[in-house]
Every structure is written in C-alpha cells, then in structure tokens.
Amino acid sequence: MHHPEAPYDVDVAVIGGGPAGMSAAVRCRWVKSYRSLPCSVAVFEPGPIGGLAGWRTCSITGPGYRYIGDGLVTRIMTDFERYAIPVLPHRVTMIRKSNAGFSVQTADGPAIRALSVVVATGMRPLSNERHFLGRGLFVTYMGYEYFPKLFDRIRVAGRRGVVVFGNRKSAHLAELAGPLARATDVLWVIDEPLAVELPDLPGRVVRGRLKQVDGKGSTSAGFDAGDRNDPAAPDFERDAAAGVERVQWVDEHGEEHTHDCSAILLDYNAWENQTRRDWDKLGLDDDGHGFITIDPWCSTSVEGVFAAGDVTGRYRSTAMALGDGVNAGLSAVRYTYRRKFGSEPNLFAYRSADRSLSATERDLPSVRDDDWVVPLVPMERIHAVLRARPLPREAWLDGAIDVRRFVEALSGDRSAAVEVIEAWMDGKMIAIHRMPEFE
Ligand SMILES: Cc1cc2nc3c(=O)[nH]c(=O)nc-3n(C[C@H](O)[C@H](O)[C@H](O)COP(=O)(O)OP(=O)(O)OC[C@H]3O[C@@H](n4cnc5c(N)ncnc54)[C@H](O)[C@@H]3O)c2cc1C
Structure with missing residues (x-):
C-alpha cells in the first residue's frame, strides 16, 4: 500500500472505520458492478473496525426491521476481504496539503500520501x-x-x-x-x-x-438489543x-x-x-461546534476532502452513516478521476453522459506510458485472471510498476500490455495512479 516509487500512495485515504468510513471505502474500491476503474484506498482506524456499529445495538433500525450492528459490520468486512481493503490500526494526528494532494500522518504509524481524503471520524476516536x-x-x-x-x-x-x-x-x-x-x-x-x-x-x-x-x-x-423477535422493542x-x-x-x-x-x-x-478535530491542519469549515459542514455531495470547504457520518453533525444514525459513505465515496472517485484523467468517470447514475452516445464510448480510461499500475489484491489473484497468458517475471506486480516498464516486459507489445491492464481493471484488481493533470 506504500508506493514510494509512484507519485502517491493511495487515491483515497479514509479516516475512521465506522459505518460511514467502511461504506465509503467499499464504494471507492468497487464503484459499481459493471465496468469501472476502482480507486486505491486505505482506511485508518485505531479501534475495532465498525466504530459504534460494533456496539450491537447501534443497528439499522426501524420499527419493522433491525440489522444488529455487529452483524452489519461482519457483512461489510466480507467486502473488505474480497477487495483487500487495507485497515491501518493508527489514529490520524494530522492531515495537511502536500504537492499531489494530502499527507495523512498517524500517531505511531506511517504517513500516507493521498489524492483525496474522506473524513468519517464520528464523534470521537474509539479504543477497546x-x-x-x-x-x-x-x-x-x-x-x-x-x-x-x-x-x-x-x-x-x-x-x-x-x-x-x-x-x-x-x-x-x-x-x-x-x-x-x-x-x-x-x-x-x-x-x-x-x-x-x-x-x-x-x-x-x-x-x-x-x-x-x-x-x-x-x-x-x-448492549442487548431488545427482543430479537420484535424489532420495535427498545434496547436495554x-x-x-x-x-x-x-x-x-x-x-x-x-x-x-x-x-x-x-x-x-x-x-x-x-x-x-461538541466534537474535536485536533488532526485538522486544513481548516475545514464547521458549524461552530466542530462538526464539518458539507454540501449535498459530502464535499467540505477544502477541495478533495469529503466528510461522512456523525462528524457532519446531522442526525446520528447508522443508516445515515452508510448512505453518506456511499455519497462521499463516489464523490472521491469522481474527484480523483477528474484530477487524473481530466474527464468524468461513468458512475452508475450516468450523470456524466448527458450527451449523444457513440459506438466508440469507453468506460475505462486510456492508459499512458507514464501511468503507474498499482496492485490492489494479492499477486496470486492478479495472475489468476491471466491464466491463458502467463506473464514474464519482469512484468509481475510485486509493487507498483509504470506502464512503460510493463510494455517493455511484454517485449514492447503495447496493445498486449493494455489488454492485460484492462483485464485487471475489469477485475477491480488494480488502480491507475497518475500525477494530477490540473490544479
Ligand atoms: C449508545 C449509542 C446507541 C446508538 N444506537 C443506534 C441505533 O440503535 N440505531 C442507529 O441507527 N444508530 C444508533 N446510534 C448511532 C450510530 O451508532 C452512529 O450514527 C454511527 O455509528 C455513525 O457512524 P460513523 O461512521 O459516522 O461514526 P462512528 O461509528 O463513531 O465511527 C467513527 C470511527 O472513526 C474513528 N476515528 C475517530 N477519530 C479518528 C482519528 N483521528 N483517526 C482514525 N480514526 C478515527 C473512531 O475510532 C471510530 O471507529 C447509536 C449511538 C450511540 C452512541
């Protein structure tokens, strides 16, 4: 996940692993079921993953339904495993601007360079x-x-x-x-x-x-969550x-x-x-009580920084946090895509396709020689999709590799190299990192 050779480490850094942060991270990595370019993402969480939703009663509730919180976290964790989303067990102590985007620093762990940040810190950091x-x-x-x-x-x-x-x-x-x-x-x-x-x-x-x-x-x-047979019963x-x-x-x-x-x-x-953002060296606008001000797309006052869940100070609810996570995650995908490729991604709502479509439309971006191919899942899985086309050792994704070197490793056959990269993109197994094109 650390890629010192590439222009930055991850597309999106998510701060906080409660329902809002988990939901945002899965969205960035998966985007939608169909053809789409995933973002590389890392989640920072010093306490148990799941945030307050791990407290059992903090569930998705209505009088007629009840998803007990920790069951929900277990479900979302299967997506974390499926998409190999890294969780860094560190408290974030500082977020500040850096040349490509942002530098996220932690109390006792590494600093990570990210193009975009999703803040989902809830009301406070949790421990055990x-x-x-x-x-x-x-x-x-x-x-x-x-x-x-x-x-x-x-x-x-x-x-x-x-x-x-x-x-x-x-x-x-x-x-x-x-x-x-x-x-x-x-x-x-x-x-x-x-x-x-x-x-x-x-x-x-x-x-x-x-x-x-x-x-x-x-x-x-x-907490014991009420009567399991009666979702409307109160907790005790x-x-x-x-x-x-x-x-x-x-x-x-x-x-x-x-x-x-x-x-x-x-x-x-x-x-x-009242909440506290002692890590905020960006000066995000808030409501005067520490809760971050957002627009309908979960954008904050700082471009490239999005916020989701309880940290925005609106109604505290797991369902809100999950929905915000989707919103902030997709906004981060759109933001990083625009900065890298100078165009709109085709998100599932197809907002960007308000025009006549042609027969040559593409859902994946074209890769350039100075792009970096960044592995997102373990090597065995990356290579399994290419069973019919074994790659020479020089082209293995042990870490990030730039497209130029990858093409060379495939004897200079660029179209073969692009075909392989697109198969990986399609399998949501790699991200493309590129130094942002515009400020
Ligand atoms: C007692 C109680 C009962 C509740 N019951 C219900 C209920 O029945 N139904 C319902 O819908 N909602 C309920 N809620 C509300 C619901 O739990 C929250 O709205 C929801 O968990 C918010 O999700 P979140 O991801 O925004 O924040 P959280 O769940 O608080 O997660 C935020 C995460 O960010 C991490 N974090 C904070 N600071 C940092 C940092 N500097 N660096 C890295 N990580 C950091 C924290 O450790 C935490 O894990 C309840 C809340 C409480 C307190």
Whole structure:
C-alpha cells in the first residue's frame, strides 16, 4: 500500500472505520458492478473496525426491521476481504496539503500520501471500550429521564471509583453527578484543547482522552438489543457485571496515565453537542461546534476532502452513516478521476453522459506510458485472471510498476500490455495512479 516509487500512495485515504468510513471505502474500491476503474484506498482506524456499529445495538433500525450492528459490520468486512481493503490500526494526528494532494500522518504509524481524503471520524476516536459495555462501562444515551437511573447504576458499580470521559459540554452533568461525587472518587477526563477552560465539575477534573480500558472485558460484550423477535422493542442495558479495573488516558502533551476505578461513564451526550478535530491542519469549515459542514455531495470547504457520518453533525444514525459513505465515496472517485484523467468517470447514475452516445464510448480510461499500475489484491489473484497468458517475471506486480516498464516486459507489445491492464481493471484488481493533470 506504500508506493514510494509512484507519485502517491493511495487515491483515497479514509479516516475512521465506522459505518460511514467502511461504506465509503467499499464504494471507492468497487464503484459499481459493471465496468469501472476502482480507486486505491486505505482506511485508518485505531479501534475495532465498525466504530459504534460494533456496539450491537447501534443497528439499522426501524420499527419493522433491525440489522444488529455487529452483524452489519461482519457483512461489510466480507467486502473488505474480497477487495483487500487495507485497515491501518493508527489514529490520524494530522492531515495537511502536500504537492499531489494530502499527507495523512498517524500517531505511531506511517504517513500516507493521498489524492483525496474522506473524513468519517464520528464523534470521537474509539479504543477497546465496547468490550466493557455491561461490565462497568456506561453511556449517556436513551433520553434525559433515564439519566438519574443511570447515575444510580454507576454509583453501585463505581464503589472503587468512577472515571467520566467527556468534553466542555459535560458541564450538563454537574448537578446530576453531585451525589455520585459525594459517594465515591470521581475523575473527569475532559477532551479539550489547552485554550478551552475546563468545566467546573464535582470531583477532580483533568484534560485528556481515553486510551484504553483494562480489566475483564469480553469481545462479545454489548448492549442487548431488545427482543430479537420484535424489532420495535427498545434496547436495554444488562446489569453491570464486574469488569472495569482501570483506565489508561492520555493528556494534552501525549503523556500516558493510569487510574484505578470500577466504573466508567462515556458522555456521548456531550460529544453529540461538541466534537474535536485536533488532526485538522486544513481548516475545514464547521458549524461552530466542530462538526464539518458539507454540501449535498459530502464535499467540505477544502477541495478533495469529503466528510461522512456523525462528524457532519446531522442526525446520528447508522443508516445515515452508510448512505453518506456511499455519497462521499463516489464523490472521491469522481474527484480523483477528474484530477487524473481530466474527464468524468461513468458512475452508475450516468450523470456524466448527458450527451449523444457513440459506438466508440469507453468506460475505462486510456492508459499512458507514464501511468503507474498499482496492485490492489494479492499477486496470486492478479495472475489468476491471466491464466491463458502467463506473464514474464519482469512484468509481475510485486509493487507498483509504470506502464512503460510493463510494455517493455511484454517485449514492447503495447496493445498486449493494455489488454492485460484492462483485464485487471475489469477485475477491480488494480488502480491507475497518475500525477494530477490540473490544479
Ligand atoms: C449508545 C449509542 C446507541 C446508538 N444506537 C443506534 C441505533 O440503535 N440505531 C442507529 O441507527 N444508530 C444508533 N446510534 C448511532 C450510530 O451508532 C452512529 O450514527 C454511527 O455509528 C455513525 O457512524 P460513523 O461512521 O459516522 O461514526 P462512528 O461509528 O463513531 O465511527 C467513527 C470511527 O472513526 C474513528 N476515528 C475517530 N477519530 C479518528 C482519528 N483521528 N483517526 C482514525 N480514526 C478515527 C473512531 O475510532 C471510530 O471507529 C447509536 C449511538 C450511540 C452512541
């Protein structure tokens, strides 16, 4: 996926592997069932793939249907495997402009050069917290009338201390949390930049964010999703079993801390009102609360950057996130295609074909000698489609190869080389990288 020899590493970098990011990535790689040129794509996700949809109850819901969230993630993962979509387990710390497009930098991993970026970071970065749902980890959700009961449950589970993760909007909880702070030790870890004053809250208040929960977690933990036979039935939280033992959190200077506790509260109510984009060196326009402003095509204020899902601040729903992902993914495909080939791709809606069609129409772009052929799936699969035409060793796709060298490896037979490249394009097995043609 790293192609130092080619003009950039991927066509599209997707930041966040929740339903919005997963849906965008699959769209970029697959585009549509018929003839189309896929984009190379990489997804950055520091937590478990699936984002909040991995929390079981965060499902596609209507009163008459219910796709339980983690089942949905498992389904989408089959597409990730089918199309070999790489997931980089790193938190993105900076996105900035670079000569070909954008440079995406991570906390502890590689920097990637991309022509386009899809931002799908939701309300916040996730770690392993979902493994502790029902095991001492609580969430502000379900409606305000539920909150006093929620605090009762936290008090019972939190005898050895409680840590609340939130932001400036957690001030909403100050009154409710008063009795809790008189009964047990409460630490508030507030994710805000140094310039923002920390809210006045009952207990100790520090600046930072959650890194990891430690204790007896379980990969099958989660909310119980209502009654499986009655999609309209509400979700419920199991009574908290012992699980949480301590948390690791990171302060504003990157220093790690550990704190013993037996309960954690994640203040999603605060994150729904305020989010943070500490990685944004592009200055994306937002609504004043950190949520990115988009147009109907999921375009942001910076050309080449698209946003999808909860990070746009509209209704929080898995179905919205999936739909946005399709929208942002196709917009990124269109954007990169235009920049590389100076023309419109034929997307499935055929918006670009509002003209008389001729007998010589092409769905795939013509390749140039200075293009790069970039493998997207393992070599065996790439070569399997060419069984009738074994390639000389010099033409194997061990990494990116430029078309000129590929033609040479096929004894200078350009039309044979193009035929092979088109068979690979058709199988959605390669991308074509080309330095952008226009600014
Ligand atoms: C308690 C709760 C219950 C819910 N129940 C339902 C429900 O029943 N039905 C429904 O439709 N919706 C429900 N939702 C809403 C639904 O889960 C979200 O709308 C949906 O998951 C949003 O998808 P997303 O991809 O935008 O964000 P997320 O699912 O939050 O995914 C964003 C991903 O981006 C990653 N990320 C963040 N920052 C970075 C970074 N800097 N670098 C790399 N990665 C990063 C995160 O780790 C995360 O995995 C619920 C939400 C909550 C909190």
